[in-house]
Amino acid sequence: MVGAGLLVLALLSGCTTAAVPPSSATPSSSPAPTPAAPDSNGASSPSPGPASSSALPPRLSPEAQMETDRLLILAAKANDAARVRELIAAGGNVNAKDDIQDSAFLYAGAEGFNEVLQLTLAAGADVRSTNRYGGTALIPASEHGHTETVRILIEAGVPVDHVNNLGWTAMQEAILLNNGGPNQQDVLRQLLAAGANPDIRDPQGRTALQNAERLGFTEIAALIRGR
Structure with missing residues (x-):
């Protein structure tokens, strides 16, 4: 019974760590164990975890997601590739549409903003989406x-x-x-x-x-x- 409880706690703690950005999931007292895991066995299973989670866009609240998507569409309409890159990295959705059904991808394609277009394609633009x-x-x-x-x-x-x-x-x-x-x-x-x-x-x-x-x-x- 005790062993089963410990297993559940271990699983829950693993899920919690995956759902929270690495900076907030790791207390200030625990950086030492993190580098120790890769040292013990080169490409051991703990190593890919932090690397893969850092490659994912941040998880935003619904309100933050809406605002980031709005800014992304505005940046695309301004043909501001640097800002588009920043907002995609911040979690902006290249398929999100504004009130006239423009997305960053659709607008860049329609207007010939090729650098912005390539960024949206690299970020998973839906090529079948419609205006x-x-x-x-x-x-x-x-x-x-x-x-x-x-x-x-x-x-x-x-x-x-x-x-x-x-x-x-x-x-x-x-x-x-x-x-x-x-x-x-x-x-x-x-x-x-x-x-x-x-x-x-x-x-x-x-x-x-x-x-x-x-x-x-x-x-x-x-x-x-x-x-």
């Missing part, structure tokens, strides 16, 4: 002609044939909402190379090729025909 128009980050990036951003998003695995609430894919939006210039042509090449389907029709029943021809974008039309 207030029901579109992925790839759709506005394609519309705006952010060629390097499109490359990053395709490589990250954003779906190339997603259809937003307006009934447009990234390819359709790249054609319909820009000027058909060199950047748009580069975007079309990338989308076609990634397997995007130009035969998906818009709400008016037109394919990407039909829209390119209708708007006089001869280079884009040629790209689609030659796919």
Whole structure:
């Protein structure tokens, strides 16, 4: 009975230590045993514990999490990569959205803020997440002609044939909402190379090729025909 009680206490104490940051979980009198554990047997089981817990973002209260996420989105919208890095390290959620459904990831992708975008991807951005128009980050990036951003998003695995609430894919939006210039042509090449389907029709029943021809974008039309 005594042995079982000691086992429960040991388990509880282990859980408590894991749930609290190392600085607050270890009393000031106990630093000596901590280094002693690795010394006794090199890569013994106590060593990975502190290292893995320090790699995790801090656990925040709901209120602190909301505020950190809010500041993270603002930093992303300001294209402040250094601040974004700090707030991610402080526990900011790159998938958290503000009241107009922007997340740090979605906004960076839409606006071509590539350093911020890479930070959000490294922090676990949901590449299938959608904005207030029901579109992925790839759709506005394609519309705006952010060629390097499109490359990053395709490589990250954003779906190339997603259809937003307006009934447009990234390819359709790249054609319909820009000027058909060199950047748009580069975007079309990338989308076609990634397997995007130009035969998906818009709400008016037109394919990407039909829209390119209708708007006089001869280079884009040629790209689609030659796919």
